[in-house]
Amino acid sequence: MNKKSEGHIAPYTRPAAGWDALKQVAINLVRERVAGSNYKTLFKQNQPDGFDCPGCAWPDREHASTFEFCENGVKAVAAEATSKRVTPDFFARHTVTELLRQSDYALEQHGRLTDPLVYDPASDTYRPIAWDEAFALMARHLRALPDPNQATFYTSGRTSNEAAFLFQLFVRMLGTNNFPDCSNMCHEPTSRGLPGTVGTGKGTVTLDDFEHADTLLIFGQNPATNHPRMMNELRDCARRGAAIVSINPLRERGLERFTSPAHALEMLTGASTTISTLFIQPRLGGDFALIKAMAKRLVERDDAARAAGQPGLLDREFIARHTLDYAAFEADLRTESWDLLLAESGVPRAQIEQLTEVYARGKNVISTWGMGLTQHKGAVKTIQMLSNLMMMRGQIGRPGAGLCPVRGHSNVQGDRTMGIEDKPSQAFLDRLQQVFHFAPPRAHGLDTVDSIQAMLDGRVQVFIAMGGNFAMATPDTPLTFEALRRCALTVHVATKLNRSHLVTGRAALLLPTLGRTEIDLQHGVAQGVTVEDSMSMVHLSYGINQPASASLLSEPMIVARLAHATLGSDKVDWLRLGGDYAAIRELIERVFDDFHDFNARVAHPGGFHLRVASREREWRTASGRAQFVPHAVDTDTPIHRARARHGARLMVLMTMRAHDQYNTTIYGLDDRYRGVYGLRRVVFINPADLAMLGLRAGGHVDIVSVWDDQVTRRAGRFLLVEYDIPRGCLGAYFPETNDLVPLHSTADGAGTPTSKSIPVLLEPCGE
């Protein structure tokens, strides 16, 4: 048996990044056959006069170095700058059914889409179509709908501000607020939770704050894979002696040791930086109880200190001047049961006390978080509890301190700011009406899960997606496939082929667009687009490479031509806007006051910081004050009920990314930091659970999710991998395990699939 070809498991002993990152960069540039002339792309990545990395939403440093990219940023750019092409000939030779049998990795490897395509059911193939015909077809379908709410419009976080603004304007003029978007799957609980405590659904810190922080609490995040340039900030903080705590069921390599490729001496000497000073491994879904326990412990410590005549540990001046309802919150903490908090968090009391000490000693504390906090039923209240904890010590709205949700896609925050929102505020709709003289739809629309259900019910007949891989990013995959196939029309705007494009409605279009790295000429003038990163920095991005095909259209132009074809241009001169992005920005400025002097300000190298009121301690809550929100520990969840039925055999599964993966894009089959090579169907399990279940590492199991809708959800044949993960918890990659996430298992008040806490059973399957 050739281990290399069939994949293998081997512990990874080296620090994160280092030479292996550079090796992987070379492998991906070669694998994607990036033309030598396109290697220059890397030197313009995240540069003030260059393009914004189409990867994650980690901000760019003001004083950029020559190399402002990471290993995964190069994978994203190489995937776009590849010389491989998927042409109409390719589709003539491969039926959709045949392509569906290929792996997600293989589909990604075919290269860039070159021409607009229409699905031909008779031959089960995609064939070329002229752009005008494509827009006419979409317009026909949209105008034929008796109700515009029978269409839904998906946005992936790759979509620029200009395209997103035009998209929302067109769709609202059509008459609906159906805006599912990729943040529904990730930071929706952040966007829904934070307004209830601090008034704004965004983070309150900038990169500069990391230079002044002495304590970092990192919740449910794996930066070395998902936001690799964040490792530079963590390295600098660690070297400055900051306390860094990783709070995550997994001890991720990047939060243990890191060798910075940007530091030659470290690379040459094989040195590395120890990142975390403390690891806390709560069980899946245990973060809420853990954070509440920290708050309870802080009150106890404060009592003891004041009783001993020492200064208290709470920022009572901040609490008195800026907040509301602290007394009710504190009373709830005092009555809360330690036994319940310990049981639900899965963290020993001694560790909670140690963690609280670290927090209490911090003068300037930043809390960062990723999907580990957001993809749970109780995610909204977990984020509010974290906000409560930070408010207790006034750690919001001052230098070196604050809340830092780290978003996964380059412009996911910008899209929401531009109005990609199924629950728009009345104030925003009023302004749209004022500026564009139409009556926007006022009823809330459909998010991602609601859109899938509406397609299943036949209430939605047209699905149009700006980028993304909807069918693979969403839960309950077989149901989602069925939903898309019940549509009269599905449309995908994309750069590369993915599985969603092969899950067609009765009619389907696949429309190729320019990549972020490519020159976007409109009437001979290069156009720049803007994006907003996780820390509310808005900056310009200009492509530098020749387009992959002469037939590509930009995202703004695709939206403009669709709107023109569907609505005409009496109210809005769509085609002019599609060819002049500065003109779009002038309209954005008229709708959003925070974008005043937009074109002038964004022309500055590095762009500008979009004001976040809570960062300046202006609380846009109902009361105008920061709001403490008490929350009870939930003990009657689907997981509690499943545990009651199945006892210790019941496991809780989290879906996660491998290192060679970005969202649903599979760049490679390795996850080297976790010791996985050439494999995707693996499940990480605690050795004691292997013994308890009578299983063995290297054996294979089916994973079956436990849900109360009588639907059997099974993901077959996963290799058991022994791993340092809490008892009763499992980890496996998505999209392979998205089948197991029930469509309606979502975060309360946010609609985010609970992909980090799925109740499952393991069934041995033959070798």
Ligand code: SF4
């Ligand atoms: S950290 Fe994110 S934005 Fe920066 S280069 Fe890497 S993938 Fe791109």
